[in-house]
Amino acid sequence: MTVLTKTNSWNWDGEQVVVDGGKDALWGVVEQANGVWAILVDTPGGVLTAGQFAILADIMADGGAAVKFTRRQLPILLVPKDKVTGALEKLTAGGLRVASVHGSVRNIVACPGKGLCVHARQETLGLAKEINEAVYGAKLPWDFKIGLSGCPRNCSAALCQCIGLIGEPRGKFTIALGGKESGITPIHGVVLPVKVPREKVVPVIVRLLGLYSTLAAEFTATGELPEHPRLYHVIAKAGVERFIAVVQEEVEA
Ligand code: SF4
DSSP states (O other), rough: OOOOOBOOOOEEEEESEETTTTOOOSBBBOOTTSSSSEBBBBBBOOOOOHHHHHHHHHHHHTTTEEEEEEETTTTEEOGGGHHHHHHHHHEEEEEEEBBBOOBBBOOOOOOOOOOOTTOSOOOOOHHHHHHHHHTBOOSSOOBBOOOSSSSTOTTTOOOGGEHHHHHHHHEEEEEEEEEEEEESOOOEEEEOOOOOOOHHHHHHHHHHHHHHHHHHHHHHHSSSSSSSHHHHHHHHHTTTTHHHHHHHHHHHH
16 A cells, blocks of 8 residues: 655745755745745635634735735745745744645645535545545655535535545545646546545545555656646546545545
């Protein structure tokens, strides 16, 4: 079984994000076209406490340009380069982390779910946080998107994520793999013929990321897939049955 490789050891050297002395593209501290720097804040499900919001406000009050909230429910802090160090220190002191930008799991999207939405069948925001703890910093073949909806109304467009989960009755989730939301040819993921119990969601996702990484490495090494394949590329090559098998195995474990 493939074990996920994770990292959260990196530095901002005043010029760029570095890991082991070299430039690193995984972490969301990125220069923008206009010269302003963007800091992506890890906020699974798009949730911030009052205290965390105050930290973002403090960073903005100290020369920040603006906050941009993205499609993936995370705030991007736009700050001048000479304010990046201070902003990162304030985020860390407040228990906030930088989100990934490339080669890992992007900020996890979730609808309000049970406890907030009257239609919900399953809780989503706590689950998004749990998944994030398991996959934060995972090194993957390329960007990976996970989305959760608390019921089949599917407000989080879970079918257009690499892994999408949709709440069903009796503590289970429908799972879909290989969706894609961006570009001019969006793809609906394949809905698997197996439901995932709430307590199995995290181990199932970890197994799926491992299989994706293993197969992507194999296909890339043989030249059958170009560098940085997304999950839908790998599923198209390997067949979805391999992925169904590991989900089934983990659900029955
Ligand atoms: S997907 Fe369902 S639970 Fe989530 S916000 Fe929409 S209606 Fe509510």
